[in-house]
Amino acid sequence: AQSVTQPDIHITVSEGASLELRCNYSYGATPYLFWYVQSPGQGLQLLLKYFSGDTLVQGIKGFEAEFKRSQSSFNLRKPSVHWSDAAEYFCAVGEADYGQNFVFGPGTRLSVLP
Amino acid sequence: KAGVTQTPRYLIKTRGQQVTLSCSPISGHRSVSWYQQTPGQGLQFLFEYFSETQRNKGNFPGRFSGRQFSNSRSEMNVSTLELGDSALYLCASSLGDRALELFFGEGSRLTVL
Numbered sequence: 001a002q003s004v005t006q007p008d009i010h011i012t013v014s015e016g017a018s019l020e021l022r023c024n025y026s027y028g029a030t031p032y033l034f035w036y037v038q039s040p041g042q043g044l045q046l047l048l049k050y051f052s053g054d055t056l057v058q059g060i061k062g063f064e065a066e067f068k069r070s071q072s073s074f075n076l077r078k079p080s081v082h083w084s085d086a087a088e089y090f091c092a093v094g095e096a097d098y099g100q101n102f103v104f105g106p107g108t109r110l111s112v113l114p
Numbered sequence: 115k116a117g118v119t120q121t122p123r124y125l126i127k128t129r130g131q132q133v134t135l136s137c138s139p140i141s142g143h144r145s146v147s148w149y150q151q152t153p154g155q156g157l158q159f160l161f162e163y164f165s166e167t168q169r170n171k172g173n174f175p176g177r178f179s180g181r182q183f184s185n186s187r188s189e190m191n192v193s194t195l196e197l198g199d200s201a202l203y204l205c206a207s208s209l210g211d212r213a214l215e216l217f218f219g220e221g222s223r224l225t226v227l
Contacts, residue, residue: 032214043118043204043218051214090157094214100147100206101170102216104157 002027004093004105012111013081021076021108023091033074034092034102035065044090050074061085086112116141118219120205126225132193135222139186139207145169146188147216148180151202160203163188164210192224200226 003026013019025031032051036044048059055067065076074091091105119138127133139146147162147170159172163182180190186207192199202223206216 034216036218041220043220044206044216046215046217049215092157100145100162100208100214100216101159101172102157103159104149106156 002093002103004091004103006091006105006108008108010109014113015083016080019078019081021089023074024072025093027093032094035076036090037087039087081112083112086110118205118207118217120219120222124223127195128227129195131195134189134191135203137188137205140217143207143209144186145208145210146182147206148190149204151204195226197226
């Protein structure tokens with residue numbers, strides 16, 4: 001069965017510091033991988049996606065993620081965090097034959113210290 | 115271009131009642147899916163509709179149902195509400211036909227008392 005783990009429930013970083021959010025997946029085939037962000041009371045916004053090709057993908061708001069097949073990981077990074085980045089971040093896995101039946105990780109809540 | 119619109123944004127019901135939630139996808143998007151988000155279970159897939167046909171269904175009881183209209187708008191219905199149905203219900207749309215980029219609405223927050 002497909003599964004997604006995000007080992008860190010809550011991370012706190014100082015504004016201006018770098019950030020890495022971890023995501024590991026268990027999947028039988030080549031997955032389609034996504035990172036979404038959710039601010040309180042809001043829906044999910046797509047940060048970036050990986051379907052194939054270059055394993056380092058760039059997203060919105062200065063985020064990037066790297067797909068590492070050997071480690072079954074798709075970690076999200078940002079070199080310098082802004083206070084407005086405080087939110088919950090979700091990693092998700094999809095597969096073409098399953099349509100929009102994505103499997104989401106439990107989420108990582110990011111707090112940013114001034 | 116307007117995003118995904120969900121109505122109502124907030125609602126309170128009592129056990130045993132039923133509820134209908136509405137979702138208007140982004141113009142031109144033909145596929146709509148629904149997710150339930152709770153603190154305990156996280157985000158869970160409910161169902162997906164494409165061209166008025168249910169294409170995928172998650173592991174939820176039959177009390178949860180949905181439909182899609184010819185204009186791609188979708189509704190989901192939950193009958194005989196239980197306390198555990200309290201959740202944020204998120205609708206997402208995509209161009210459809212195996213397009214995997216989902217655009218989410220802000221959700222409908224359901225509280226069951």
